Amino acid sequence: MKRASDDYVIEMLHITKVFPGIKANDDITLQLRRGEIHALLGENGAGKSTLMSVLFGLYQPDGGEIRKDGRKVEINSPNDATALHIGMVHQHFKLIDVFTVLENIVLGAEDTKNGFLTTKAARKKVQELSERYGLLVDLDAKVENITVGMQQRVEILKMLYRDNEVLIFDEPTAVLTPQEIDELMKIMKGLAAEGKSILFITHKLNEIMAVSDRVSVLRKGRYIGTVDTANTTQQELSRMMVGRDVQLVVEKKPSVPGEIIMDVQELSVMSKLYHREAVNRVSFNVRQGEIVCIAGIDGNGQSELVYALTGLEKPSSGRILLQGQDITHLSIRERAKAGMSHIPEDRHKHGLVLDYTLEQNLVLQCYQDPQFQRMGLIRFDEVRAYADKLIEDFDIRSGQGPVTIARSMSGGNQQKAIIAREVDRDMPLIVAVQPTRGLDVGAIENVHAQLVKERDAGKAVLLVSLELEEVMNLSDRILVMYEGEIVGELDPKATTVEELGLYMAGAKRQNVRAEA
Amino acid sequence: MKKRFGLLSTDGGRTIVASLISIVIGMVIGALVVLIVGICTPTIGLKGALDGVRIILGGLFVLGERTEAGALAFGFNSVSMGNMLFRAMPLVMTGLSVAIAYRTGLFNIGAAGQYLMGTLASLFVALSIPSATVPAWIIWTLALLAGMLAGALWGAIPGLLKALLNINEVIACIMTNWLAANLVTWAFEVSNLKNVAEGTKTAYIYKTTFNNVATSKLGLDQLFPGSQVNGGILIAALFAVIVYIIITKTTFGYELKACGFNRYAARYAGIHDKRNIVLSMAIAGSLASLGGALYYLSGNTEFYWNTYQTLPGEGFNGIPVALLAANNPIAVIFTAMFMSMLSICGTRLSQLTAFNEYITNVIIAVIVYMSAFSLIIKMFLGRHARKDEPLVQAAVALTESLKPGKAPPDAAKASDPKPISLDKGGADQ
Numbered sequence: 001m002k003r004a005s006d007d008y009v010i011e012m013l014h015i016t017k018v019f020p021g022i023k024a025n026d027d028i029t030l031q032l033r034r035g036e037i038h039a040l041l042g043e044n045g046a047g048k049s050t051l052m053s054v055l056f057g058l059y060q061p062d063g064g065e066i067r068k069d070g071r072k073v074e075i076n077s078p079n080d081a082t083a084l085h086i087g088m089v090h091q092h093f094k095l096i097d098v099f100t101v102l103e104n105i106v107l108g109a110e111d112t113k114n115g116f117l118t119t120k121a122a123r124k125k126v127q128e129l130s131e132r133y134g135l136l137v138d139l140d141a142k143v144e145n146i147t148v149g150m151q152q153r154v155e156i157l158k159m160l161y162r163d164n165e166v167l168i169f170d171e172p173t174a175v176l177t178p179q180e181i182d183e184l185m186k187i188m189k190g191l192a193a194e195g196k197s198i199l200f201i202t203h204k205l206n207e208i209m210a211v212s213d214r215v216s217v218l219r220k221g222r223y224i225g226t227v228d229t230a231n232t233t234q235q236e237l238s239r240m241m242v243g244r245d246v247q248l249v250v251e252k253k254p255s256v257p258g259e260i261i262m263d264v265q266e267l268s269v270m271s272k273l274y275h276r277e278a279v280n281r282v283s284f285n286v287r288q289g290e291i292v293c294i295a296g297i298d299g300n301g302q303s304e305l306v307y308a309l310t311g312l313e314k315p316s317s318g319r320i321l322l323q324g325q326d327i328t329h330l331s332i333r334e335r336a337k338a339g340m341s342h343i344p345e346d347r348h349k350h351g352l353v354l355d356y357t358l359e360q361n362l363v364l365q366c367y368q369d370p371q372f373q374r375m376g377l378i379r380f381d382e383v384r385a386y387a388d389k390l391i392e393d394f395d396i397r398s399g400q401g402p403v404t405i406a407r408s409m410s411g412g413n414q415q416k417a418i419i420a421r422e423v424d425r426d427m428p429l430i431v432a433v434q435p436t437r438g439l440d441v442g443a444i445e446n447v448h449a450q451l452v453k454e455r456d457a458g459k460a461v462l463l464v465s466l467e468l469e470e471v472m473n474l475s476d477r478i479l480v481m482y483e484g485e486i487v488g489e490l491d492p493k494a495t496t497v498e499e500l501g502l503y504m505a506g507a508k509r510q511n512v513r514a515e516a
Numbered sequence: 517m518k519k520r521f522g523l524l525s526t527d528g529g530r531t532i533v534a535s536l537i538s539i540v541i542g543m544v545i546g547a548l549v550v551l552i553v554g555i556c557t558p559t560i561g562l563k564g565a566l567d568g569v570r571i572i573l574g575g576l577f578v579l580g581e582r583t584e585a586g587a588l589a590f591g592f593n594s595v596s597m598g599n600m601l602f603r604a605m606p607l608v609m610t611g612l613s614v615a616i617a618y619r620t621g622l623f624n625i626g627a628a629g630q631y632l633m634g635t636l637a638s639l640f641v642a643l644s645i646p647s648a649t650v651p652a653w654i655i656w657t658l659a660l661l662a663g664m665l666a667g668a669l670w671g672a673i674p675g676l677l678k679a680l681l682n683i684n685e686v687i688a689c690i691m692t693n694w695l696a697a698n699l700v701t702w703a704f705e706v707s708n709l710k711n712v713a714e715g716t717k718t719a720y721i722y723k724t725t726f727n728n729v730a731t732s733k734l735g736l737d738q739l740f741p742g743s744q745v746n747g748g749i750l751i752a753a754l755f756a757v758i759v760y761i762i763i764t765k766t767t768f769g770y771e772l773k774a775c776g777f778n779r780y781a782a783r784y785a786g787i788h789d790k791r792n793i794v795l796s797m798a799i800a801g802s803l804a805s806l807g808g809a810l811y812y813l814s815g816n817t818e819f820y821w822n823t824y825q826t827l828p829g830e831g832f833n834g835i836p837v838a839l840l841a842a843n844n845p846i847a848v849i850f851t852a853m854f855m856s857m858l859s860i861c862g863t864r865l866s867q868l869t870a871f872n873e874y875i876t877n878v879i880i881a882v883i884v885y886m887s888a889f890s891l892i893i894k895m896f897l898g899r900h901a902r903k904d905e906p907l908v909q910a911a912v913a914l915t916e917s918l919k920p921g922k923a924p925p926d927a928a929k930a931s932d933p934k935p936i937s938l939d940k941g942g943a944d945q
Contacts, residue, residue: 312784333787353778378767378770
């Protein structure tokens with residue numbers, strides 16, 4: 001037996017996995033040492049999930065082999081993976097809401113006595129595990145009643161309960177708050193110290209720097225390399241991941257604001273749920289050539305404000321002027337025609353018809369233009385030509401070009417498609433709501449560059465964002481929303497993240513609204 | 517092998533093969549049921565049971581008589597052929613009705629009620645305007661239009677309830693079905709169109725030929741002498757083509773499908789989702805009611821108007837017709853013909869053997885189950901094709917990506933082998 005078997009608990013050697021139209025994994029080698037935290041880094045669609053699904057037995061590789069403790073193994077199903085003590089925490093938890101924590105943990109590995117369920121031994125074991133690894137959970141609470149952070153701890157306990165020694169975490173921080181992320185990092189370090197080996201899938205560089213021992217980088221299905229975290233930098237990692245230097249800080253010229261494009265006057269919106277003003281007499285304007293950012297903690301009226309601006313909900317009072325025209329009572333389509341582009345917050349629910357093809361999605365706003373229809377009949381050749389142009393101009397990548405089903409595209413490319421569609425309409429106002437949510441650094445850079453480019457072309461951009469870094473980086477003017485009101489207007493060059501945070505938490509406010 | 521792979525490599529091909537497989541399984545299970553029932557019934561026995569299986573599998577080529585030796589006679593039968601087309605006509609229409617609603621994300625289980633309302637309106641017009649004063653073809657046209665209008669209004673009711681109050685269209689459709697059943701009974705009860713002349717019959721309406729109104733045969737009676745067939749089947753086929761064009765070629769169809777796939781995204785894009793839901797149901801209603809109008813305007817059909825406790829089977833059979841056709845309007849023509857062939861087989865069974873004709877309902881039931889199952893079959897076919905030939909597919913993809921002007925394939929899960937077809941409809945609703 002080779003000496004390497006002493007070092008590596010899992011070796012995936014020369015793994016190749018082909019799907020129709022795509023080589024998702026192309027000769028990838030990944031070696032996991034015992035007791036290390038090994039990060040797997042790559043953009044959306046780089047093949048991370050496919051590789052982990054191969055390891056977890058969900059897919060069979062078309063080439064290459066997997067070794068466990070130096071011995072070649074066949075993993076044909078998740079059951080095989082479990083038997084080899086490989087466990088996985090999925091990005092979207094696999095828990096049963098109405099079961100208790102304990103029931104969820106033992107599910108599938110229940111002890112029975114005379115055909116009846118016994119939980120006594122299980123309870124003891126789970127309690128021991130939870131104390132040993134500092135995983136605080138309430139065993140008798142129903143999963144639907146506990147926080148997301150605790151749900152994740154339940155998932156981890158599920159793996160530990162099955163005596164797994166290789167733990168796969170698939171983008172575990174995507175759903176957590178900053179405090180919960182810190183907590184998770186501590187837990188992961190504790191697990192590694194106890195001899196567990198951890199594979200950590202992510203595209204967030206700061207988390208990798210904080211917690212991992214080594215990093216393997218994938219790009220477009222290929223293996224790029226493995227580096228020790230101690231000997232690398234975020235800049236180098238992002239270069240490996242994207243294949244070129246990435247601008248982690250947005251580069252932009254000072255803005256040259258022009259005429260007012262959108263003027264919002266004393267706008268109020270009732271919340272459907274709570275029968276109170278979700279947006280309370282908000283006034284602001286957005287001018288040509290500037291990016292105005294609405295910052296705030298989620299749920300302080302930003303969504304309702306956007307709904308009212310784009311026409312999805314009726315405001316209870318106030319006016320919205322777009323280029324001097326009162327659009328307060330216009331329909332969604334009339335507003336779009338009057339000069340508003342809209343990049344919605346939820347690209348799956350609102351931005352795309354996922355079962356439509358890429359080209360059908362690209363004409364979603366303009367299929368009624370004479371260019372694309374004659375007497376109600378769609379001009380398919382024009383649609384195809386237009387889609388090809390946008391795909392080219394905005395570098396939208398997909399398996400089958402214009403006829404790719406949107407659902408099968410990666411998140412970054414889905415977002416590119418939406419941005420292409422909205423930007424190409426060439427409207428004076430762009431409303432972008434969390435345009436980089438869930439995207440990797442390369443895609444974020446692309447979105448930011450696109451928005452700055454539109455600003456420089458004289459467009460007015462209204463950006464709604466929950467990411468402090470994005471707010472500070474991208475905007476020319478910051479409006480902070482707190483409990484439905486604009487509590488401050490800040491200059492990103494003259495303020496600090498700390499000060500912004502105070503406004504967002506409601507601890508500080510300016511008297512921006514002249515009291516009537 | 518290569519050819520089979522070619523058929524399975526496209527989505528449409530897999531749909532066709534999956535539907536054919538579900539039909540074959542339905543027929544085989546149906547034949548088994550016929551065999552078992554036959555053997556277990558003393559009056560039928562093994563010989564009768566085998567005859568039953570022959571009739572099921574022989575389909576339209578079973579002649580309605582036996583040879584002198586007592587065996588079944590097979591051959592081309594113009595009456596069966598023509599009647600098959602005639603009975604397929606209303607099924608095409610109700611199938612189209614279900615299919616177009618489904619494309620908008622709605623389940624139109626109200627085709628039966630819409631069919632009845634179409635029957636009511638067209639019969640009233642056809643029998644109330646005397647052909648002595650107005651030319652019969654004008655009455656016929658008016659009757660057809662009246663039927664469609666009645667169905668459109670009837671279909672719009674659940675559409676409006678869904679769009680404005682978000683009431684589930686299935687529940688609203690079930691209620692409008694029974695409202696229609698009772699309304700029709702009441703309307704004819706108080707009318708003077710009742711047929712009391714023909715012997716012992718009660719609760720029948722005059723045939724429309726009573727007023728000289730009847731659908732033109734358009735020469736089809738020459739083709740299939742002795743059968744009931746008339747130009748209605750051509751009208752139904754024409755509508756199938758029209759619906760196909762609406763769904764696939766028009767901006768209106770594009771809007772309808774967008775609403776069906778993802779109502780929220782459609783609304784975001786400025787599409788009036790509520791208006792489209794109402795329109796879709798109204799169109800579905802007018803299609804189903806056209807089926808009723810065409811069937812009873814043929815002049816040789818009798819309408820039993822005491823419908824208050826039964827709904828017409830044509831309405832509900834539109835569902836399996838549409839399902840089996842995977843909601844493709846052109847395919848609906850063929851699946852409707854297949855269903856009507858089965859009902860002809862049922863008649864033959866009761867004529868030539870001691871079987872009850874309702875045994876064919878068993879086959880239809882199995883096929884309905886299988887057509888719901890055809891999605892799973894299709895999924896399996898997709899998997900099979902991919903597993904067999906990953907290298908061929910990769911090669912195709914590679915050559916595709918090397919063509920000039922094309923972006924290289926993203927290393928995304930461009931075609932995840934875990935198909936999502938089953939939750940396609942439900943995921944975004």
